[in-house]
Amino acid sequence: MERRKFLRNTGLGLGFIYAPFSLAEASKGISKLTLPEIGDQDFDWEFVRKAYDPSPDFINLENGYFSPQIREDYEKFVGYGRELNQRTSNMMRSDLDDETLETRKAMAEFCGVDLEEIVLTRNTTESLNIVINGLELQKGDEAVITDQCYPNMINAFRQREKRDSIVVKEISLPMDPVSDDELVNAYEKAITPKTKVILVTHMINLTGQVLPCKKISEMAHSRGVEVIVDAxxxxxxxxxxxxxLGADYVGTSLHKWLCAPVGSGLLYIKKEHVSKVWPLFGDVENDPENIRKFERQGTQPLGTRRGIRNAIEFHKFIGGRRKEERLRSNTTYWTQKARSFRKIIVNTPEDPNRYAGLGNFRLKGSNPGPVSKALFDDYRIMTVPVDTKSVTGIRVTPHLYNTEEHLEKLLFALERL
Ligand SMILES: Cc1ncc(COP(=O)(O)O)c(C=O)c1O
Incomplete structure (x- = not known):
């Protein structure tokens, strides 16, 4: 995608939209930080930043829930909705199947998988419920999950435990592992001859820790166990x-870091497994080997399907590696400094290979709820408190549109909390 085209369509050139806090004030007592090297300093990050349209009322460092579409894509998306609202069934009947197929094709190419291995869903929860509820598991069969898996997936497995008397083993993962082996071993120790499947969260939503999926998958496969990855x-x-990832099943939400419309997700099932997974929304008309058996989803927002393709284009324009490095540099920027603050404990691993754009800190002696509230009330910084049995802290997820000033303001606040 050409930068010129973006400039023309978005009318960028208007000034920067944030209502900035006083950097001079915020910087008092804070040594000036420079952004860590991100490998490609020449890239026009200002252009990318201005493609987004965040609220000027607060600093949004809570992009983990879902990401905004860029302004241009959002405007197109509104147009799709308007057209659908005018043409209703005339548009849905003629276009929905084609749009779905076009998007699956674009997605298959983007992810490097076969068209027959992917289904568009509404989100990760739906994708992984299809798998967790669709696998043929019998009484006594075992599944391994972790204390840091997402609650919806834990609930799906626990429901199967209640309904089908499978055995769900929950292991505890280290917050700051010294090696990949530590994580692989944590899973391996829980595997028995009865284990059929394990659930691995690629990036843990609580702390940002990235797990070595491939190594875990290889170990599991060597023990005859299948792997579901929550991506x-x-x-x-x-x-x-x-x-x-080396996984058998992968679910993700496209409305998170891809910046596709809210309510878009993806399910990947390795081709050889498609036939054995029962669809969540019953289907007997398709061949069991046909991934289309999972598409009996009812009426769908057509514009969302188109919007996914637009999001892929913007992602490609930036480049996956460059985006990852940029998001990681945000976390490195604030965590490196915050680690030296007297009252702050950083819950995200220290090794940059084990995190990217999602970080978490804890304020010693305080509950996360009031701390997150104070950040918003006193500094207009949006974060999210995390309080689970394994992790207590505040999650910080800056996006591509956040600025150095935003991170400086966070640091300013953290020193004073
Ligand atoms: C690790 C993880 N898995 C699954 C989900 C669920 O995503 P969704 O609500 O889009 O289904 C989330 C949401 O934040 C998550 O962090």
Whole structure:
């Protein structure tokens, strides 16, 4: 995608939209930080930043829930909605199947997988529920999950435990592992001859830790165990192709770091497994080997399907590796400094190979809820408190549109909390 085209369509050239806090004030007592090297200093990050349209009312460092579409894509998306609202069934009947197929094709190419291995869904929760509820698991069969898996997936497995008497083993993962082996071993120790499947969260939503999926998958396969990967946060954030994970099943949300419309997700099922997974929305008309059996989804927002393709184009314009490095540099920027603050504990691993754009800190002696509230009330910084049995802290997820000033303001606040 050409930069010129973006400039023409978005009318960028208007001034920077943030209502900035006083950097001079914020910087008092804080030594000036420089952005870590991101490998490609010549890239026009200002152009990318201005393609987004965040609220001027607060600094949004909570992009982990979902990401905004860029302004140009959002305007197109509104147009798709308007057209659908005018043409209704005339448009849906003629275009939905074609749009779905076009988007699946674009996605298959983007992810480096076969068209017959992917289904568009509404989100990771739906994608992984299809797998978790669709696998033929019998009484006594075992599944391994972790204390840092996402609650919706834990619930899906626990429901199967109640309903089908499978056994779900929950292992504890280290927050700051010294090696990949530590993580691989944590899974391996829980595997028995009865284990059928394990769930691996590629990027943990609580701390940002990135797990070595490929190594875990190789170990599991050597023990005859299948692997489900929850890639909700890693997809289009960490630069990888689906097959790099070595997994049998992968679910993700496209409305997170890809910046596609809200309510868009993806499910990958390795071709040889398609026939054995029961669809969540019943289907007997398709051949069991046909991935289309998972497409009995009812009426869908057509514009979302188109919007996914637009998001892929913008992602490609930036480049996956460059985007990953940029997002990681945000986390490196604030965590490096915050680690030296007296009252701050950083919950994200220190090794940059084990994190990217998602970080987490804890304020000693305080509950995360009030701390996150104070950040918003006193500094207009949006974060999210995390309080689970394994992680307590505040999650910080800056996006491509956040500035150095935003991170400086966070640091300013963290020193004073
Ligand atoms: C690791 C992980 N998995 C799954 C989900 C669920 O995503 P969605 O709500 O889009 O289904 C999330 C949401 O934040 C997540 O962080």
């Amino acid at each position: 909700a946060h890693s997809f289009a954030h960490v630069d990888f192709q689906i097959r790099d």
